[in-house]
Amino acid sequence: MALNKFMHPKNPYRTPPDFKQLAIKYPEFRKHVQQDLSGKVHLDFKDEGSVKALTNALLDKDFSLMVELPDDRLVPTLPLRLNYLLWIEDLLIFCGLADKKVMGIDIGTGASCIYPLLAARKFDWSMLATEIDKQSVRVAQSNVNRNSLSDKIKVEHVDVGSILVGVVDEGKVYDFSMCNPPFFSDRCEVGRGNNAPSGLEHELVAQGGEIAFITKIIADSAQLGQSVRLYTTMIGHKSHVSSVKREVRAAGARSMVSTELCQGRTIRWVVAWTFMPDIDLSSMDKTCGLPKNQPHDKRPPLIYNFTLAQPSSLDAIKNKVQDALTKLEVYKFSSNTSLWR
Numbered sequence: 001m002a003l004n005k006f007m008h009p010k011n012p013y014r015t016p017p018d019f020k021q022l023a024i025k026y027p028e029f030r031k032h033v034q035q036d037l038s039g040k041v042h043l044d045f046k047d048e049g050s051v052k053a054l055t056n057a058l059l060d061k062d063f064s065l066m067v068e069l070p071d072d073r074l075v076p077t078l079p080l081r082l083n084y085l086l087w088i089e090d091l092l093i094f095c096g097l098a099d100k101k102v103m104g105i106d107i108g109t110g111a112s113c114i115y116p117l118l119a120a121r122k123f124d125w126s127m128l129a130t131e132i133d134k135q136s137v138r139v140a141q142s143n144v145n146r147n148s149l150s151d152k153i154k155v156e157h158v159d160v161g162s163i164l165v166g167v168v169d170e171g172k173v174y175d176f177s178m179c180n181p182p183f184f185s186d187r188c189e190v191g192r193g194n195n196a197p198s199g200l201e202h203e204l205v206a207q208g209g210e211i212a213f214i215t216k217i218i219a220d221s222a223q224l225g226q227s228v229r230l231y232t233t234m235i236g237h238k239s240h241v242s243s244v245k246r247e248v249r250a251a252g253a254r255s256m257v258s259t260e261l262c263q264g265r266t267i268r269w270v271v272a273w274t275f276m277p278d279i280d281l282s283s284m285d286k287t288c289g290l291p292k293n294q295p296h297d298k299r300p301p302l303i304y305n306f307t308l309a310q311p312s313s314l315d316a317i318k319n320k321v322q323d324a325l326t327k328l329e330v331y332k333f334s335s336n337t338s339l340w341r
């Protein structure tokens with residue numbers, strides 16, 4: 001029985017966008033799609049211009065956001081960005097922090113300022129957005145202004161050596177911090193994958209790679225303690241997850257939780273930790289923002305599917321599954337692959 005991995009239950013892109021409708025509505029997106037003989041519309045995801053046109057079209061259609069994405073900067077993909085933000089929303093719900101004014105920090109916001117823009121528009125959170133690259137800061141600020149979100153988002157230029165200490169206002173308490181860190185330790189590593197990612201070298205490369213960058217976030221968090229209620233970071237390499245957790249533990253965090261963010265073939269990892277004595281992140285369910293013992297019917301819907309070699313075991317499985325879930329669909333496949341229900 002194989003469990004399929006899915007995006008966050010609330011991610012709107014669990015249902016793939018209708019490219020045909022998007023192509024009708026957005027002429028710029030239309031330039032990047034191809035239609036096959038059956039009328040199906042295709043997009044080349046390896047082409048940066050196509051991904052950019054898709055992101056721009058979806059930002060406008062689904063979030064009423066007009067965002068400048070410069071050619072020489074990272075093009076953000078929305079399913080991943082939303083998965084991370086929705087997980088942060090889960091954390092805030094779990095910690096009882098979601099029903100008040102939420103204030104977050106995005107470390108390394110990039111030219112797009114994508115996390116703060118989505119956070120402000122979709123969740124009504126206020127955000128401090130930091131960035132070392134002056135040109136990216138300029139574009140990020142104009143993206144904030146263009147969308148009339150300057151009352152919600154403050155963009156700040158920071159020095160290369162600073163991450164949180166000396167950046168955040170130490171008189172304030174922030175609800176969370178987040179970061180999509182530069183993943184690579186050198187330029188050669190960037191080009192090693194099949195699809196070389198977009199973005200300038202400094203956006204993707206940090207001395208010592210993401211581990212050194214995250215180590216600095218953890219060290220700053222130990223110094224700032226409860227000034228930020230929940231510290232979080234994304235991790236690009238699975239092999240780094242355990243060492244990040246080890247460092248969080250060594251820094252004296254009271255509790256932590258981690259999970260996988262799945263979006264198609266791309267998987268990322270996220271870790272959250274806290275120095276708040278009254279928050280126990282380790283009792284949070286990894287798949288959604290509810291305590292582990294919450295009954296299934298109180299959880300957001302998750303879809304599981306599995307295949308059975310023996311139809312005789314179907315009834316027993318159906319009974320068990322129906323005890324736990326509100327809806328069950330059974331499909332049977334014959335050997336010539338025609339579908340029957």
Ligand SMILES: C[S@@+](CC[C@H](N)C(=O)[O-])C[C@H]1O[C@@H](n2cnc3c(N)ncnc32)[C@H](O)[C@@H]1O
Pocket residue numbers: 074075076107108109110111112114115130131132133136158159160161162163180181182183202203204
């Ligand atoms: C992988 S990019 C992420 C951009 C954007 N958040 C996104 O998800 O599309 C990392 C960003 O961190 C910025 N950066 C690097 N060091 C930084 C630091 N010490 N403080 C703030 N930003 C930094 C880089 O310039 C780059 O824009």
